[in-house]
Amino acid sequence: MFGLPIRSGVDGRSPEARPAKRSRCAARYLALVAFIFCGAPQAASLTVELRDNNGKPLSEAVVWIEPAAGDPAAPQDRLPAERPLVMDQQKRLFTPYILPVQRGTRVIFPNSDPINHHVYSFSPAKRFELRLHHQGDSAQEVTFDKPGLVTLGCNIHDWMLGFILVLDSPWFAQTDAEGRARLDYQPAAGQRVHVWHPRIGDAPESLVRPVEQPGTLRIQLSERLKRDPRPKPPIDRPRGKGGYVP
Template sequence: MSKRFLDLLRAGLLAMLCSISPALWAASLQAELVDAQGQPLAGAVLTLRGPLGAEAEPLSALMDQQAKQFVPNVLAVRSGTRVAFPNSDNIRHHVYSFSPTKRFELRLYQGTPSEPVLFDKPGAVVLGCNIHDWMVGYVYVTDDPWFAVSDAQGKVQLDSLPVGSYAVSLWHPQAPDMLPQAAGTQVLGELQTQQRFTLALQASTVVAPPQGPASAFGDAFKNATRDAAR
């Protein structure tokens, strides 16, 4: 077999792979996340795992502090992500977490700490401020390579996914014991898939704390650590 023939064969195979590879990454999912009464859920996390061999690298992320609130209220990140905690207020904050997934403390500060915080284990992390007790935020850390947080209408959009079958998981700060919920398998093809997912919620959990009660962080933290203490 001549070298010229092998070169032509390789070129043909390369052209074929280039022509089909965009289709292999043409899947997209538009999901609606609702509670048991069919009401849209903001701040819910949807994660996808699969197909085999398809992975994503952890990225950097940001959890801001604005108007004495964590922004966003729910941040989803991949395991291994470093999260910066800038303080955009003109007052100082003292951010901390006692959650088993990630314990850390950023002592009283303004501006942006020089070192971001590494979130290296999957699970839910409840954030508080030692100065403003009503401030509660959540970092949801996942090993799944694809994920998104729902908007105010409970909508999630994931694009440029490999065509294939995915295991779906759902999470929300009001989930029982703040644990993720398996939501079955979703097959994604070349056309956009639309799906509605329902989450079971625990009404007593604080999600968007009001200005005032000092128990907001304590209630959320107690719920986050209940399962770990068993």
């Protein structure tokens, strides 16, 4: 009479709407039962051993596992660490030289030197500039929200060079002095291991390896290592406050 919708049933829903709701509830119940009885995906460990073309270990290389497309263990909902990571400036050097991070990670840039620094990057993955940062100032923060390689420089000290490698994976590590890196991950079909270091001369695709099973994966480079890309500091470096020369 007044154009009001006609509802039936105690809960005010039409009978046609109830089966859909029951189906959704049943699906959630089955998913919960499967999780309880099957458990969460089991973690596994993979150790990667990286050697150069002469069989010597290569340290500081970044090793990571690329989740496969449609991987139920993929990190869509795995957020980076809440606390920011640190890229310091010590003795007119970036410390650490190479910093791997997960996409979405915040990184702070303190200045531990008693002289000014002016950090910047022109990399497509992240363009930014931190102007004239003094020792004791609050550390400036940058969020790295796009995967890719970010090259760092200093407008005041041209020889300063550093790298932040932004990854779309929570499973990454760096090789130690023995060329070893351990990755704790959730295995699934189609996962692949990648390796990066600024001195590696091999084509990146030639170093990709499938993750077949937990254990140890050995990778040896076929090409000679490139020269260290870090410029040498000048012999007569300008002195900072109080005659500071690192």
